[in-house]
Amino acid sequence: MDHLYDPDVQHWLDIAGIFVFAISGALLAVRKNFDVFGIATLAAATGLGGGLFRDVVIGAVPPAAFTDLGYFVTPLIAAVFVFFLHPHVERINKAVNVFDAAGLGLFCVTGTIKAHEYGLGLPASAALGLATAAGGGVLRDVLANEVPSLLRWDREIYAVPAVVGASAVALLIHLGELNPLTMTLAAALGFVLRLLALTYGWRAPRAWRRHSTAADEG
Amino acid sequence: MDHLYDPDVQHWLDIAGIFVFAISGALLAVRKNFDVFGIATLAAATGLGGGLFRDVVIGAVPPAAFTDLGYFVTPLIAAVFVFFLHPHVERINKAVNVFDAAGLGLFCVTGTIKAHEYGLGLPASAALGLATAAGGGVLRDVLANEVPSLLRWDREIYAVPAVVGASAVALLIHLGELNPLTMTLAAALGFVLRLLALTYGWRAPRAWRRHSTAADEG
């Protein structure tokens, strides 16, 4: 997508991010009792949805998801993997969370950079970085007919690490300091914040006095 | 978007429409018990979703939602507003309905005009006017895992006022009579029809003999 890293390195990092996101989609499909095509569809939607949304919005069509065979095949491999090994994958759920956090850190960085390369301003680019990182998961939950976990207060925060990572990249671009090292640090920032949120159960507040002024309907 | 009004006036009207739609999204997020990021996300999706859909469909990318900082910040202000003041905002729900009706009237007009400026025929432009006015609310309800209130028979009609306003604009364009005055009248037509629907509880019929030939599953 961008060429600050060696293109080959960048490409493999993208593939890794797509793969771990696709795993989370395939696992939800198994939990929802979908058939093998449902598993593959949800894996593809989760792995590619965020980047697809970004590319359609910035006018980068056809999107990378449809022009790079590697991006395209990766979710199918994730689906096959989960299809045969899902009890083991479930057992290593913690590892999946770590990989998903890595995907978040990576995608909020590459999403922000690509949006800026297509001429968007820095705040809008950071917003698309967030959308790239979180969009696949939202699409996964909507297709599975669940409330997106991005929106639920009873899940560890996901948007904040992505916003922080994306904003860090926007700041680096503004300062003219974007290079492979600082980019990696921004991705690491999003990654570590997400891991900390998972480890310590960080949650975001609901509306001011929400808990005391009204009964829960959630 | 269009320049029939003074661009500044137009811009502030757009901002006002985005703000009131975003308020309705933020309020639903509070009712669904989402956290503060869920509130901001749903506010942004509701305020910007209709215009985003229109712009992607007509090829106006990147969409206005991502190129104008004002459009972008407005839903966040609405989210902060609801976060702190939601018991009061709920109490003034009637006022929100009035503002939402104003947003409907405005967006069905500006959506139709923008689609026509991008070369679409008049019926398709009117359809995109409807999509601009109603799209944000549909996205809001889908993300919140609810049946879109646009589709439900037990809610006051929403599509009709938007269709009437958008069709009036299409007719005005056809007659060569579109100007700030007639445009304002078309927006007022959508606005007043929606207010009347709310006041008198106007609902649309279900399928012919639906109520007598089958049990409700809705």
Add this chain to the structure above:
Amino acid sequence: MDHLYDPDVQHWLDIAGIFVFAISGALLAVRKNFDVFGIATLAAATGLGGGLFRDVVIGAVPPAAFTDLGYFVTPLIAAVFVFFLHPHVERINKAVNVFDAAGLGLFCVTGTIKAHEYGLGLPASAALGLATAAGGGVLRDVLANEVPSLLRWDREIYAVPAVVGASAVALLIHLGELNPLTMTLAAALGFVLRLLALTYGWRAPRAWRRHSTAADEG
């Protein structure tokens, strides 16, 4: 869309496909107890959603759904039809299934060809053929707040016939053997496979050992 058939023939086949898909959307709207505008909206989303997604992804904007008045009016006719005649349409549900299967066969072929004409590679083109055939139904189910029947294991397979038809077209393009005859055979292949799946209740497997290792939550 493409011109391998006589354009007029192609156009009427497209209209027929949109019509039968729209019928399935309108019938679901009646079952969900939506009002007349909900019926029309769901009919339009089902009939046009798959092609709309394809056109936005490949950059063919504005999409055919908004530039061809026939494509645009067809779902409304389907909605009126179901509005007045739905008990009869329900009774002839089997006929609807046959038409829907015909729509599937047709759309997976035309979707693949159009994507390839816009420069996508053959695997990506076949994926968009599948998306064209299945996308409208997924949008229908998401808007109706149901789990997409495409994903559910307890429904007859839908993706496989579409994938087979789309892949057959991709193979024909690769071999330089795409012509009206082979194209028709590919569409017939998707059509017949879907009919066989319906007739014999073909279902796809769930995840390996899914049925024995975990309780159903679906």
